[in-house]
Amino acid sequence: MRPTLRQLEYIVTVSRLGRFSQAAEVLNVSQPSLSAQIATVEQELGIRIFERSRGGVQTTAKGEDFIERAQKILVDVQDLRHAMVSDAPVGGRLRLGVLPSIGPYLLPQVIKEVHHARPGLRIVVREENTRDLEHGLKSGRFDLIISTPEDHPNTVQERLFNEPLWIATAVDDPLARDLQGVGAEDLQNRIFLTLDQSHRLSRIVFALAAECGGVVSDEYEGTTLDSIVLMAASGIGVAVLPDLYARRQGIYRDEVRLRPLKVTNANRDIAMLTRSTEGPLPGQRVLTQSLRSVARGMGMSILGD
Structure with missing residues (x-):
């Protein structure tokens, strides 16, 4: 056929x-x-x-x-x-898409909690950029996604937490000495480094650069957070990083210094999203609870409580 x-x-x-x-x-x-x-x-x-x-x-x-x-x-x-080859106890299966700037820093502990609460639930995780997550949810490739809600209209949205943003600078950058955080005035005329434009983070950084009087680099677009950190280490600009990455991995990098951003709107909301045509999925509630629980333990501002 x-x-x-x-x-x-x-x-x-x-x-x-x-x-x-x-x-x-x-x-x-x-x-x-x-x-x-x-x-x-x-x-x-x-x-x-x-x-x-x-x-x-x-x-x-x-x-x-x-x-x-x-x-x-x-x-x-x-x-x-x-379904035919699995020996796992019946408990459901969720195909979960997640932003790569979130997945490795949040999900390990979440999956551990979910497994403890519902051992039979299998969660299949794939990291993709914002644009591909949207396409995957619409096509049915994902049952649900963890992403920035404004990028996925016509979905059922359950807001999880708000994530602040940080910057990474070279160790000899004057901003590296500002332990209290970096304000908009400190970033005037600065070059901002960010991911390519298939990521929501890129659009957030463009807005931040405009607010601070800076400019986003048109010579380099990273595909990973690690790549833009390395570019910041070379001194060509400041990298804008989400809090989960910054506190779980970035602060341990010797070649850069991380500082919190003290700028209005220097944050992003993270949500669980499903297709509007579907009802609650098996295991979705326990996954949402675990996501909020782990994010709260990491100091995030929880939404929807």
Whole structure:
């Protein structure tokens, strides 16, 4: 029966990565074979899924519909396979998407608490940027996501906590001596370093730079928080960092100095989000409770209490 599951996987992977060459590498197939399989699907269905160009691929309107349906099929097959081979006690399974600036610093303790409260619940976690989390929730690839609520309209939102922001500077930067925190006046004419624009943090940093009279670097966009910390260590600018990263990892870096930001709106809300068409999911309540409990223990301002 065509298209096959493998062909669906090819198409979804190309859509996610934006290039045939990268998709072929990830899927461990030759690029000509990948292209031929996708062309076969397009020919048999009489549609155009991708428009190719030197800059990558663009998905057509018909292709967007195809990919959304293909993702749901692949997720259902994955769930079926898991249900048949799993020896875990019945307790539910949640596919959770989370921002990479949150996941590794918050979730280990949360998962531990959830496992203690509900041992049979399995949580499958994937870290992705804001844009991909939105797409994953809409397509059904995620059951729920942990992200910044303003980026996900038309969802059911359960606000969890408010997270302050910090800056990282080179050790010889004058701001490194300000132990009480850094104000807007201290950042005038400064260069701000941030993640690429697929992350909400980038938009927050652009707003902060405008408020402080600074400018966001147009020469470097990081893909990880570690990368922008290293750039700050070189002295080319100040890196803006979320509190969870700053206090769980950043303060242990010898090559930079971290200082809290004392600027209006130097924070972000974090929420649990689900599709508006779904009711409460099995295990969602215990996960939300654990997220708030662990965040409270880390000194966050809890929302929704």
